[in-house]
Amino acid sequence: MPSRSNNPLADKLAASLADGTFVRLVLSSPVGGEVEKIIGRLIALKSGRHLSLTYRYPTRDVTKNLPLADAPAWLRNQVPRTFRSALLGTTRADWQLHDTRLVRHKPLTTEPPACSHDHSRHRVLGNAPWLPAHPDKRRQIDRYAEIFSHLAQECRWPAAPVIADMGCGKGYLTFAVWHLLRDRGARVIGVEQRPELVAAANQLAQQISATGLEFVPGTIANVELPTLDGLIALHACDTATDDAIRRGITQKAQLIIVAPCCHRQIRPQLGKPEPLAPVLAHRLMAERMAEWATDGLRILALEAEGYRVKAIEFVASEHTPKNLMIAAIRTGKPGNGEQVAAFKKFFGIQHHAVLDGDDWTPPAPETTKRHSSHGMPNER
Ligand SMILES: C[S@@+](CC[C@H](N)C(=O)[O-])C[C@H]1O[C@@H](n2cnc3c(N)ncnc32)[C@H](O)[C@@H]1O
Known part of the structure; x- marks a missing residue:
């Protein structure tokens, strides 16, 4: 009982x-x-x-x-x-x-929400024409949208929030977020550097009369945008994720959600501090550590800028190995910038795109590894 x-x-x-x-x-x-x-x-x-x-x-x-x-x-x-x-x-x-x-x-809303149906795998979005056909991508979009809609409830957004999807590609996630917020008069903007993808996404948005949804060509760091209430990015390549976080922080966006993609900037900078040195002498371990350090610094940078941050696996790794999601809600209380400096110093990192911008030439890559007589690469 x-x-x-x-x-x-x-x-x-x-x-x-x-x-x-x-x-x-x-x-x-x-x-x-x-x-x-x-x-x-x-x-x-x-x-x-x-x-x-x-x-x-x-x-x-x-x-x-x-x-x-x-x-x-x-x-x-x-x-x-x-x-x-x-x-x-x-x-x-x-x-x-x-x-x-x-x-x-006073009630936050006077409209009862539509009672959503459990389509087991695709619960939030139903079967719209803009959804990806590939089941793994579909799963990613569905979970991302589900988490976005939960976190959006925690944000004190105005009646018609402005959201940007950075590096939006074909716009799967942009359409999904627009779909979730369309009854709130939201403006949802997809930013993409490939003009042919922007044209195709705008055409589809027009076909379905998606008021408030638009796609703009340009780079994440430089494209002209209105003040943002929310910023999202799904698998924006390499430092494009950092550019996105940086723009969200600069704009004081209340919600920033990114699921990072490949990482290249930190790897050539990563030192071999003791007692990690013998482990980092192994290339694979150094690569994994570089990825960990890249995302770790993203988290610390957001916290230092006054965000409450969560790192989660947003889908199982069978749907994508790039399944880390960094979700940040702005509290306005700045965190500890010294932690960022200490972290960089420990690993010998001079430059991280979230903290220092994109304008930087990385050091020359490590010399090519030699192979031993038994076919194993000599890594030390
Ligand atoms: C791996 S795709 C992901 C697309 C989409 N977010 C998705 O998950 O379906 C990355 C996209 O980001 C775009 N991109 C990469 N760097 C960019 C930048 N700096 N500015 C704008 N778009 C960028 C690429 O052209 C590509 O379409």
Whole structure:
């Protein structure tokens, strides 16, 4: 039997599920344990409507679906026992519960969200014509969009937010984010250096009358853009990811989400500090460390600039080995710039594109390795 606690929000939740005014549920301030937050939304399954609960762990999300009838008892069991705070969004009011104190706020939205369907793999986006045909890419876009929509709820965006997708390619993700935000009057801009991709994406946007969606040719570092509320990038090559982060920071974008691609800038700079030197003498280990250091510095740079950052694997590695996602929400409280300097100093890194810009000539590559008589490369 779940223990019943004094939780006045449970009755509000039951009422909102019954009369169709439910918008969302967010549990935060965990009392202990690993789960940082639980986010609830309505979902339609074959067996009827459920409350879909996303359990947010430090590096992953786990989803559980709860029959609506069980939701109030579940909430009573969670707050204040495992979470101290809960927010119930309804179309009439937003209710904030902290411990046992319930406060009413104006509703964030007066429109109930569409109850999404569980298409098992492709839950958020349905089957739009702009989605990629390849299942792995499709999975990436779907998960990215799902995470984007969760994080967007945490941002205090204006009514018509402006979002840029940097290095958007054919625009799969740009279309997806526009699709998620189209009812909010959002302006979504895809930035791409290849003009033929920009032309094709604009043509498709016109065909489907996608108001608020546009694709512009140019480079991430220099293209002219309005003030951004959010910035995203999926597999923007090499330092294009850094250019994107840098533009997001400069613009004070509230939300920055990048999933990096290849890494080239740090590898030739990476020193061999003790006691790592004998390990880094192995080329593969040095390459992996360079990738780790590149992304590590991206995280530290964002934190130093006043962002709360999470690094997660956004899809399983079978869908792409480039499955790291760095998601950052601006808090405005600057972090510790000394950590960035210490990290660079430790690895002997002189230049990182997020911190120092793109205008830099890397040192000459390492000399070619020789091969030993038994066919193994001599790496030391
Ligand atoms: C690997 S593709 C990814 C495309 C898209 N984001 C996706 O995941 O489907 C990288 C794209 O970024 C573009 N790109 C790379 N560097 C860029 C830059 N500095 N400015 C603008 N676009 C860039 C490339 O032309 C390419 O289309």
